[in-house]
Amino acid sequence: SLRTLTLYNFNTSYSFGIKDPVMEKDNSVVSRLGRMKETFEKEGLRKTVEAIIIVHNHNHPHILLLKIANTFFKLPGGKLKPGENEVEGLIRKLTKKLSPLGTAEADSPWEVGENIATWWRPNFEQVLYPYTPPHISKPKECKKLYVVTLPEKCTFAVPSNLELIAVPLFEIFNNSQRYGAIISSIPQLISKFHYVYLSLD
Numbered sequence: 001s002l003r004t005l006t007l008y009n010f011n012t013s014y015s016f017g018i019k020d021p022v023m024e025k026d027n028s029v030v031s032r033l034g035r036m037k038e039t040f041e042k043e044g045l046r047k048t049v050e051a052i053i054i055v056h057n058h059n060h061p062h063i064l065l066l067k068i069a070n071t072f073f074k075l076p077g078g079k080l081k082p083g084e085n086e087v088e089g090l091i092r093k094l095t096k097k098l099s100p101l102g103t104a105e106a107d108s109p110w111e112v113g114e115n116i117a118t119w120w121r122p123n124f125e126q127v128l129y130p131y132t133p134p135h136i137s138k139p140k141e142c143k144k145l146y147v148v149t150l151p152e153k154c155t156f157a158v159p160s161n162l163e164l165i166a167v168p169l170f171e172i173f174n175n176s177q178r179y180g181a182i183i184s185s186i187p188q189l190i191s192k193f194h195y196v197y198l199s200l201d
Contacts (some may be wrong), residue, residue: 003113003192003193003194004193004194004195004196005007005054005113005147005149005193005194005196006149006196006198007054007055007056007061007149007195007196007197007198008055008061008150008151008152008198008199009037009055009056009057009198010055010056010057010166010182010198011057011151011199012199013055013119013153013154013199014055014150014153014154014155014156014159015155015156016155016156016158016159016164017100017155017156017158018157018158018159018160019100019101019118019157019158019159019160020159021159021161021162022097022159022161022162023161024068028061029126033125033126034124034184036133036140036141037124037140040124040140041119043082043138043190045081045138045139045141045142046140046141046142047079047080047086047141047142047143047144048077048078048079048080048143048144048147049077049078049080049086049089049090049093049122049143049144049145049146050074050075050076050077050078050143050144050145050146051064051075051076051077051090051094051110051112051145051146051147051187052075052091052116052123052145052147052148052151052190053076053148053162054147054148054149054190054193054195055150055166056195056197056199057166057168059145059197060169060170061169061190061195062166062167062168062169063075063166063167063169063172063183064076064135064164064165064166064167065164065165065167066097066158066161066162066163066164066165066181067162067164067180068161068162068164070162072185073115073167073178073179073180074183075145075182075183076097076098076164077090077093077094078093078097084151086115086144086146087112087146087161090110090112090146091108091110091112092105094108094110094148095108095110096138097158097159097188098156098157098158098164099155099156099157100115100155100156101122102155107156109150109151110148111148111149111150111151112146112148113146113147113148113149114146114147115145115190116145116146116147116189116190117130117144117182117185117189118130118142118143118144118145119142119143119144119182120132120136120139120142120143120191121139121140121141121142122136122139122140122164122178123136123140123145124140127130128141128143128182130185138141141172143173143182145182145186145189147190147193149192152198167179169186169187169190170187172184172186172187173187173188176192
């Protein structure tokens with residue numbers, strides 16, 4: 001049986017504020033992979049959690065993405081602390097990145113649902129796979145995607161150097177050129193849900 005998710009209208013249910021920019025720690029892919037390597041030597045496997053936040057616009061499902069400098073898109077989320085619980089870590093990351101300053105994690109609006117996909121980074125390279133290649137015994141990163149739903153009202157506050165956008169599934173589907181392999185696979189992943197579209201007038 002299909003699980004039902006209630007989606008609210010992105011434009012009428014949510015309000016938006018701005019907060020200080022969150023600076024990317026790396027200004028290039030090369031420096032990011034270099035930093036990842038250093039951390040791996042200290043902490044071992046990097047664990048990241050990301051949210052597939054589903055809303056609707058004109059009764060069509062959309063995914064919330066963070067847009068950086070007009071060219072790069074990512075799912076909200078981030079790296080877990082060593083030993084941190086995945087769901088708690090995801091709520092911490094979402095609260096930090098998307099909630100107004102001073103919001104306690106306990107008051108945050110995120111309803112974390114199921115872990116719907118796991119991706120692996122076998123080497124210190126850009127590429128991730130939805131499985132571990134057979135010859136890889138020590139993958140470098142494990143990235144888990146969770147479905148996250150929102151209440152009918154909440155306020156976001158987005159760092160001023162990022163933009164939170166709602167992108168329709170038909171725009172993302174099969175569009176790995178623009179969105180990358182992970183984001184473009186999301187429409188298939190969430191096709192198992194049945195959606196109820198609610199709009200507040």
